[in-house]
Amino acid sequence: MSVTVRVPAKVNVQLAVGAARPDGFHDLANVFLAVGLYDEVTVSPADELRVTCEGPDAGQVPLDGTNLAARAAVALAGRRGIEPAVHIHIAKDIPVAGGMAGGSADGAGALLACNTLWNAGASRAELLAICADLGSDVPFSLVGGAALGTGRGEQLTALEVGGTFHWVFAMAERGLSTPAVFREFDRLAEGRDIPEPVASPDLLDALAKGDPEALAAAVSNDLQPAALSLFPELADTLDAGRGAGALAALVSGSGPTTAFLARDPESATKIADVLRASGTCRTVRTATAPAPGATVTGGPAAR
Numbered sequence: 001m002s003v004t005v006r007v008p009a010k011v012n013v014q015l016a017v018g019a020a021r022p023d024g025f026h027d028l029a030n031v032f033l034a035v036g037l038y039d040e041v042t043v044s045p046a047d048e049l050r051v052t053c054e055g056p057d058a059g060q061v062p063l064d065g066t067n068l069a070a071r072a073a074v075a076l077a078g079r080r081g082i083e084p085a086v087h088i089h090i091a092k093d094i095p096v097a098g099g100m101a102g103g104s105a106d107g108a109g110a111l112l113a114c115n116t117l118w119n120a121g122a123s124r125a126e127l128l129a130i131c132a133d134l135g136s137d138v139p140f141s142l143v144g145g146a147a148l149g150t151g152r153g154e155q156l157t158a159l160e161v162g163g164t165f166h167w168v169f170a171m172a173e174r175g176l177s178t179p180a181v182f183r184e185f186d187r188l189a190e191g192r193d194i195p196e197p198v199a200s201p202d203l204l205d206a207l208a209k210g211d212p213e214a215l216a217a218a219v220s221n222d223l224q225p226a227a228l229s230l231f232p233e234l235a236d237t238l239d240a241g242r243g244a245g246a247l248a249a250l251v252s253g254s255g256p257t258t259a260f261l262a263r264d265p266e267s268a269t270k271i272a273d274v275l276r277a278s279g280t281c282r283t284v285r286t287a288t289a290p291a292p293g294a295t296v297t298g299g300p301a302a303r
C-alpha cells in the first residue's frame with residue numbers, strides 16, 4: 001500500500017522584510033501564491049526510513065535525515081510514539097534551492113502522506129503546527145492558493161484570488177542559499193531604518209480582482225537587491241523577460257529563480273521562447289496560479 005501527495009511550488013508576489021529579530025529570523029509580510037509546478041511525494045511501508053528522489057535536480061537533494069520530507073515523517077511519528085518506518089519517494093519537478101519552496105513542498109507532502117498512510121488522525125491545526133516547526137514556508141505548501149504569511153512567514157491568512165495568473169519561471173545555473181540571502185539583506189540594510197513589513201492593499205486588491213496589470217504594478221521583493229548582489233547575472237535574465245513583454249519581472253523569494261508575469265497564455269509562451277533563446281538561464285517553465293495545496297492523488301484516500 002502507498003499514498004501519493006502532489007504539492008505545488010510558490011512565488012512570492014510581495015516579500016516585505018523587517019529587521020533581523022533576536023532569534024535570527026526576520027518578520028515578514030509574505031504574500032505567497034501557489035503555482036502549478038509540482039513535486040509528488042509517495043510514502044509506502046518499509047523496514048526503516050529511506051528517501052529516494054527522481055527528477056532533473058535529484059542529485060542536489062539530500063537523502064539523509066536532513067531532507068525535509070524525512071524530518072516531517074519523523075516529527076509525526078514522534079508525536080504518535082511510532083517508528084517512522086517508511087520509504088519516501090520524491091518525484092521532483094520544483095527546482096532545488098530556487099526560491100520556489102521545493103523542500104518545503106516535500107515536507108508538507110510527506111506529512112500529509114504519512115498522516116494518511118498511518119491513519120494518524122492529525123487535524124489540520126496539528127499538521128500546520130508541525131509544518132511551522134519544519135520551516136517558515138512549509139505551512140503554505142500545505143494550504144496552497146494564496147495567503148499572507150506574517151511572523152517569519154508561518155502565520156497564514158488565506159487570500160482571495162479572482163482569476164488565473166500566467167507565469168514564466170527561469171531557473172538559474174546555480175542555487176542560492178536562503179540564509180545567505182537574508183544575511184546579505186542585513187548587510188545591505190546596515191545603518192538604515194527598516195520599516196515594519198506590511199502587506200500592500202493594492203496588491204491584495206489586484207489578487208482579489210484577478211487583474212494581472214494591477215498585480216504587476218504592485219509586486220515587490222525586498223530580498224531582490226540581496227539576491228542580485230550575490231548573483232548579478234540575474235539582472236540579464238530579468239531584462240530579457242522584460243524585453244519580451246513581461247508585465248512584471250522579479251526574483252522569486254530568495255532566488256535565484258526569476259518570475260515573469262504575463263498578460264495571457266500567448267504572451268507567456270512568447271516570454272518563455274525569448275528567455276530560452278537568451279542564454280541567460282538553465283531552463284524555462286510556464287505555469288498558472290493559483291494552484292491547490294498539498295493533495296492526496298494516489299492510494300486509499302485519493303478522491
Ligand SMILES: C[C@@](CO)(OP(=O)(O)O)[C@H](O)COP(=O)(O)OP(=O)(O)OC[C@H]1O[C@@H](n2ccc(N)nc2=O)[C@H](O)[C@@H]1O
Binds near residue numbers: 099179252
Ligand atoms: C525567503 C522565503 C520566502 O518565502 O522562501 P525561499 O525563497 O527561500 O523559498 C522564506 O522566507 C524562507 O523560508 P524557509 O526556506 O522555510 O526558511 P527556514 O527554513 O524557516 O529558515 C532558513 C533560514 O532563512 C532565514 N530566514 C527565514 C525566514 C525568515 N522569516 N527570516 C529569516 O531570516 C534564517 O536565516 C533561517 O535560518
Ligand SMILES: Nc1ncnc2c1ncn2[C@@H]1O[C@H](COP(=O)(O)OP(=O)(O)O)[C@@H](O)[C@H]1O
Binds near residue numbers: 098
Ligand atoms: N526535499 C528536499 N528537496 C530539496 N531540497 C531539500 C529537501 N530537503 C532539504 N533540502 C535542502 O534545502 C535546501 C533549499 O532547497 P529548496 O527548498 O529547494 O529551495 P528554497 O529554500 O530556495 O525554496 C537545498 O539546498 C537542500 O539542501
